Amino acid sequence: MKKTMLALILGASAGMAAAQSAVTVYGVVDVALVREIGAAAGSSTKLTSGVASGSRLGFKGTEDLGNGLSAVFLLENGFQADTGAMGQGGLLFGRQAYVGLQSRAGALTLGRQYTPQYLAIAGADPFGSGMAGDTKNLMAATGNSASRMDNSIKYASPALNGVSAELVYGAGEVSGDSSAGRQFGGALAYAAGPLNVKLAHHNRDNDSATVKNTSSARNTALAATYGFSAAKAHLVYSVDKGLNSAPLRNAANPFGHARAPVASTDSQALLLGVTVPMGAHVWMASWIRKDDRTALNQDAEQMALGYRNILSKRTDLYAAYARILNRNGAGYTVGGAIEGGTGDGAVNLGLRHSF
8 A cells, every 4th residue: 555655656746747847858960971182191081970960969958947937958968970989078968068047038057058159150151060161160169179168157138129149158267366267258149030140259268277378269250141032141250369269170280281280369251151942952052261360371261062952850961072272381171060170171971860
């Protein structure tokens, strides 16, 4: 009798919990055949993961706390589908990990999160910050690990007449120096019909417990898309200043220059792109111009073409080609969503499945 009553109580508790909260398991498995060309060591062909999108396994959920207030969380693991290895340097939830509260006044989240500056650029990239045409090849994304920042507090406002905002702060956590390693940023967005515009900024202090009096990395981006009846136009303009404001995706000098390429500390970049959907077929193209304003004048240009065949709401095939023209000893490489690449050109043929 006691066991029966205990079972009934536990069952009722589980039912109440299920009624008040919801947890979703989701993910992406992305694998592609990649041919990289132009490196000093020669061309290479590989089967790799995370080309159009980083392969991931995630858990997200909400709990209704009443009066329009909800608790939210997200834990997202990155992995290599071609080998099963962990991504993001072996972190368990290296892609994202946060908890927060959400209401009609907006959302406040704490943990490891994307920077508003990265989200602005990625949202206006015809290639979705992936494939060979990835904007990260020439447009900088900064944070603790490029596009993400640790120890962060982020506020995202609701949209009011099409206007919304994001603010984020990341503690440096250096004893005796509250500014060392500190990050902060934000974005202001406007969306109305076919037009989406976002202005974003990110500032990262380069000091640490042992390194002092360095300049900060300052990244500002204006990103916009406009949807016409038959195509979508894309534009991104970015200004990057300071140490680590535009780190190279591959700093190993893959082109064999006598002098290794130097990451710019003063640069601007412009992206112009287009997306043309035709039923289950989507065509993409972009041009990016990197203008290095330092004395080295290591400029670069990237041209990219891509295609997606949408097999279903969750599965697509894709192909992409990109080539970078490096000038004055610049060392920019063509990568994908999570890899920096080894040469100045690449071809992708891949399959992506979401669940």
